[in-house]
Amino acid sequence: MTDTHAPLLQQAAAFHHQGQLAEAERLYKRILNRQPLHFGALYLSGVLALQKGRAARAAEAIGKAIRLNPGVADAHSNLGTALRALGRPQEALASYDRAIALDPAYAEAHANRAAALLDLGRREETLAAYDRALALRPDQPEAEVGRSRVLLLLGRAAEALAAADRALALDPGLAEAEADRGNALHALGRLDEALASFDRAIALRPGGAGAHANRGIVLAGLGRGAEALASYEQAIALEAGHAEAHANRANLLADLGRPTEALAAYDRALALQPGHAGTLCNRGIALADAGRHAEAVADFDRAIAADPEHVDAQWNRSLSLLVLGRLEEGWQGFEARKRQLAARTGQDVAREWRGEPIAGRRLFLDWEQGLGDTIQFCRYARLARAAGAEVILSVQAPLLRLLRQFEPEIRVIGEREVPERFDARCSLMSLPLAFGTGLGSIPTAPAYLAADPALRAAWAARLPPAGRPRIGLVWRGSPGHRNDRNRSMPLPALLPLLREEAAWIGLQRDLAAGEAEALREAGVTSLLGDAFADFADTAAVVDQLDLVITVDTSVAHLAAALGRPTWIVLPRNPDWRWLLDRADSPWYPSIRLFRQREAGDWSGLVEATRQALRQDAALSRH
Structure with a gap:
């Protein structure tokens, strides 16, 4: 059947291609007023709405077009993009899958599918989808940018940098690629180079709030606090709702010793992202630094409620509880440090001593953290010995000679030594928990060390x-x-x-x-x-x-x-x-x-x- 609106549609499409969107939109509406179920006008008006940031209108129009003709791969791919913009990544993924089913070699649909997978947190699948898109068509700088981002999320910063470089080789003016290059360089610890990349990204697109915000992170890492603060504030000026910029500005203000301003900045970040565990934790740290430990505990509790596995919140909560004298509660959370701090020798959790009867067993107590911590907590080795354990205590080299005369019945070994055989093990600073130490039961004595x-x-x-x-x-x-x-x-x-x-x-x-x-x-x-x-x-x-x-x-x-x-x-x-x-x-x-x-x-x-x-x-x- 002849399409009587074909000439008008052709004219509208020409306006659309030339960027004359208002004229194109007027003609699409004219066709749809005459024939509401015209596939071409519905589909192209949806594409135009997508270009203008009207994702809901785009999804509606393209969806109607697909119901008229479900066999157009482009339509499914563009519907997926509209659904992603509406925050519906699972439905977007299904649309991209339908586009690929219609055209398995559709490289752009594979790249769009990767973006939806990343929205869903499926990082390894995201990388595979980008790889497929680039295998089909290697000249996609945007796909290289997406690949760079997922590689960085996977902790593969050197590969992320290479992907960003390939994107820039394809399009030297791509600001997103320059910014992602900066993120990869930052992850690699190459801060001066990262700063140069962010500066180039901003020169290419001065209005990119993310580049300004990430530039601030690099400047803070370089110790250039005033410039970092200015970068965060520029990001916020460009995008008032940039929660990460508000949160990082707050972190910097806290580091600069400006707690009142820091707390106000944290509050703004939390208004934009209510219940964000990381921001709540950092706000708690700022309160603790200001000596407001009871309020800090409340923030740490909120952070843990939002993310029960948030180690920093658990650890910092324990420190505030301890300084408040709530030792029994504090020691429990203090155990979170074992996940926060890098293991030196590898902890055999299956044999970790937690205070059960120890008489007749060989107990290995290993040092951790600072020299003062070892001096403070080595007193517990005597309690373990009094409980009937054969005690082996490892200490840092500067303390070895002093503590070898600490207690004749306790074997003291060097910081890198591990006994060939032991029945149970406990980190030195976990001993207060094992012994149930409260404020009134701290083992103390006028002196427990002696000089030679x-x-x-x-x-x-x-x-x-x-x-x-x-x-x-x-x-x-x-x-x-x-x-x-x-x-x-x-x-x-x-x-x-x-x-x-x-x-x-x-x-x-x-x-x-x-x-x-x-x-x-x-x-x-x-x-x-x-x-x-x-x-x-x-x-x-x-x-x-x-x-x-x-x-x-x-x-x-x-x-x-x-x-x-x-x-x-x-x-x-x-x-x-x-x-x-x-x-x-x-x-x-x-x-x-x-x-x-x-x-x-x-x-x-x-x-x-x-x-x-x-x-x-x-x-x-x-």
Whole structure:
């Protein structure tokens, strides 16, 4: 039968092809007013609606066209694209499958099918679909872009980079490919190159919010916080609903010590993505960093409700519970660290000791985390020995010589050693859970470590003579610690303390340029830290001091475990083990805690410590 509207349809299609969409749409409507079930006008008007971002209208028109003629592969493929835009990926996949059934060599349909599979989280199938599309027609830069994205999601960053490069070889002006190249380079740790790629992507398409947002991530990784913040804000200006940009802006504000602004940014991100587990977790961390731990626990609970396997939320929740003194609850969640931290030697979970009767069995206790953690928790090895276990304890190399004299009946081995035979195993920091430790049942003693007498005698000659109180100083911890910027004190802030009458002894290792000279000018004549071979030497000196004043680092644990008077100066938001709002520690009887009243206020804290020195009767008797 002759199509009386064919000339008009031809004219409409010509306008459509030339980009004159309004004219094309007018003619399609004219045909449909005369013949509502005209396949060509329905189908092409649907394609036009799709181009104009009217996905619902497109799906309706193309769906009607398909019911008139179900044998057109293009129609099924375009219906799939409309359904994807409407957030209906399963139906979109079915449409692409019908297109491919009609035309198995339809490369674009295979690429579109891959995109729908990715929407559904079926990553391996997505990669296979892109591979098929490119095998049929290798000159598809958009398919290479999609392939790059799924490879990156599969953790195959080097292959993702190669795919992005192939897309750019096919179309050097493809902004999406340049942006994906930046994402792959970022994953490979090649941050400067990643930044250059994002800059090119933005030059190609300045309005691409995603490129600005990801550029911000790279800048933050390069330590260029102000520029990163500007990139996030540009992304948000371009796309106010870009939840990831809001969330990353919030993370950066938290890192920059701007908690009020960070929390407001997290709230905006959560308004856009309610219940997003990662954002809830990071908001909880920001609350914890601000010392608002009860509120932080509530956010971590919401994150875990949204994603029960969210390890970071479980881990950080445990830290807030511990600092609140809710130890029994805290130890349970503290076990999440085993999934968060990389295993060193491989944990045999089947033989992990959880507190069951252990008498007559060989128990391997292995160290983890920092030197201070090993000092704090090695006390539990004695409890295990008292419970009848044969105990083997592994410790880090700097502690080996000291802890080998810890307990004659406990075998102490090196950090990389694993016993040939053991019946059960437990990480050192899981022992409080195994023993059911609560705030009132922490195993404590005036001292549980001892210095080597021979080393004491050897170091005695290097100490100032008796007369004035001998006070050891540590003002900086390991720079690799995640909270070191808050817990370590700049040396100039410490110097006013040295005006007090005492024999000041530097225990700090790895002195920075100019520190030795500044300390000597302030009256410190004994700088011993860099002469210590390990903690056995440190213990031999500390055991002969009247007081140790230190930031929160391993020497604090060592001095307290030796039973020496130990004053710890703490940041406003302390590590979990020092709890909140108390001057003593249930872990160590000889500790006195000094706390910042305001974040970063070291000068006020040093002044409070000076006043305490003047008032301390035991020190004034020297």
